Amino acid sequence: MYPHIDNLMDLLVKSQLNALSALFNTDILRPIAIQKLDILTQELWYPGIPRDTNKYIGKISSPSYLSKSLSLLQQYQIHLDPTISYGIIGGHTPIVEYLPNLSSNDYKSLRNKRIMYIDQLVSADGNYLLTWNEVKRLNNNNFKGPKPNWFKLLENEFTLSNYRTLTHPLNDNYTIPARLQQIPDQSLGNHKKRNEWTYHWDARLQTCIIGKTYIQDTDTHSSITIMEHYLPYNNSLIPNNFTVQSSHSLPLILTPCPGCHLNDHSLILQDARIKCSISMRTNRLSTFNTFNHLNQEHKKFKNLPLSKYYVSTKPLHQIRHSAYSIYLSQHHVNIVTPIITTLDIPSSHDQNHVLRQLSSVIDSALLCNDNIKLILIEIASKFFSFTNFQFYSDGSVSDIGTINSKSGFGWIQTDPLLPQLSFSGSTVFFPSSFKSESFAILTILLVLPPNATCEIFTDSQNCIDTFNQRLGSPSISPRRRLKQNNFLIWDLIMWLISHHHLTVQLRKVKGHSNNKANDQADALAKQGRYSLDPIIVNHKFFHQSSLALFNYNHISVIDRNLRKWSNIPIYSRIFNMAMNNSSLLPINHQITYGDIDWIYTKQWINSNPFDMPTSSKLSKIQSNRLKKSTFTYPTGNILQRNYPNLYPLGRIHCTECSIDEDTNAHIGLCLSHRRSITSLLTKFKKNLIDLLRKEGTSNISFDIESRVNNSNMFKVFPDVLDAARLLDSPDQIPKRRKGRVS
DNA sequence: TCCCTCTAATAGGAACCATA
DNA sequence: TATGGTTCCTATTAGAGGGA
Known part of the structure; x- marks a missing residue:
């Protein structure tokens, strides 16, 4: 009846895509975008951005703008792809993923109690559900009120027997990371340690836990350490004459914990003097030393009212910092950090340093096989001592518009005084000759040393125009930047030029003009098409200028005008809906089993009796053809139906x-x-x-x-x-x- | 679905009492 | 007199039920 009612949603998709990509890519809006992400996290109670927002959005009473738009876009297979690691650490399995059928009240309760991960509710090995009292103790007994419903659900539906064994144990519990080094045979098994001090970061309490190892049980994959808990002595109680050092290097005095909620009551130790013992799985022990009892540093604090104490050789500040950074690196969380520093003018003695920076740019800016990165780094090191370069570059795309499309590119250095090195590679997604040519220029600039001058001959007028346009207006507005095709490649090109102080000139060369160097570049590009390892630009390289980009179906980031591009998924969706429409079933049947010759139909629709590729006459003919083939041609009966006053009955x-x-x-x-x-x-x-x-x-x-x-x-x-x-x-x-x- | 009311459950403090 | 246990009270919270 109203075949175009869905277009409302499609229009929304187009406008929201544009608005959101502007939100996440504009410097001024960055704090707002981060706040919106935080609201999303609070709403969905999911650490980070879930792959499928639609799964969780039903539980929210009044979703925010971002969650509504994201769930709409996800119906079109378009997903937000953050360039920074965004999320909340502290566990591996979000509780909303573990318990899929939570009510909105359960969400409220979880938010109030700050419980996001199921890891917060299970024993350290991830096999047993803690009792409600234990959970409360872990949270400093801050929970009031009766046992919440979601916890009862966990107890009734997700545990077996009285031992509270989880039906789906967590096998990637955060205390069991992979071991880093080989363990010598003699250290396997149960060991009593005499003087081993360890520290680790406790994600649940957000503090550093310090302990003295009592027993260590080592296995080939991980070890269980039972330690006596020690607390840092409050430094403000130390008399003034001791605290001459700066606050960061105050001595760390450790006293045995008299027993706290961390104490594991299930451990049976022979040593009755230990009041608070902790057992944890470790993959790597972070240890530090204490001063001997006879040492001056130890004797300094003899007068303090402490019966038993140890003095660490490292200050608390350093130990805390180390514990937290080890924890972060084990969980692959990188905090938003400033981008790699700009390269200074290289002097002769720090050549290696500059070369290392060049390699790190190549390594972080591209996503490809490591061998290709190594080849580029090797070329960069050979070019390193030269300044004036001359390149011929070419791109090549075959079978465009089919699934077999291959795009390759290649270039060769032609200055006779310099090494005549060449490179060829291939890229994927959104194939076009413009993209291949741009990639050729990008890979050239990646291997150039800082302050170099180079001349690039290319046969793509489009590249030259884009290049001159971008060079002419260095402060391009984010909205314009995001509308440019392949903006990731061009952003990287402009970044390299400004940060490495390159002087680049693009020259037009006529294609297939029997220029020897150009033919070589052409051959390299054709050869690059058959390279099995494609190269793509890592969008996370731009985490400073943009917070997030959009990707299609988690396959590839869309680095072009989103509003235009979104027609592709929208049209395919409309087509799918039309095909699944029951009233069009006969057509659907004809497509699958019928006698329609699609190749000839396509040729009939595409045939052009005129010389010109486009003309008003041709478009009329084509619209006639389409209307006739879809039975929508305005024949007498249709006119009669649509204009009953104009066309009389009969x-x-x-x-x-x-x-x-x-x-x-x-x-x-x-x-x-x-x-x-x-x-x-x-x-x-x-x-x-x-x-x-x-x-x-x-x-x-x-x-x-x-x-x-x-x-x-x-x-x-x-x-x-x-x-x-x-x-x-x-x-x-x-x-x-x-x-x-x- | 939201808001309000009511009830049950719990933490924590005050008061009180028993004991070393 | 210090300490630990018990009881009572108040504040807070979860969740059920009802109405708009």
């Missing part, structure tokens, strides 16, 4: 044959059309016979004329067409109309 006859009613069904059956089709077919039949007679000589033994005349290709089957036409005969029409109405 049959409107076909203007050409004046026999039958003018309907879409009639067009293919019309007698006068049939006459012109027959005459056309006779003409082509004659042409074919002439052609066969001319080409085929003595080796054709059969009678050409009779064979062609008998072929089904040139028959119109008047009986079949007439039988179909008779269904529409005047006396039957009222009956059918009646049937339709009832």
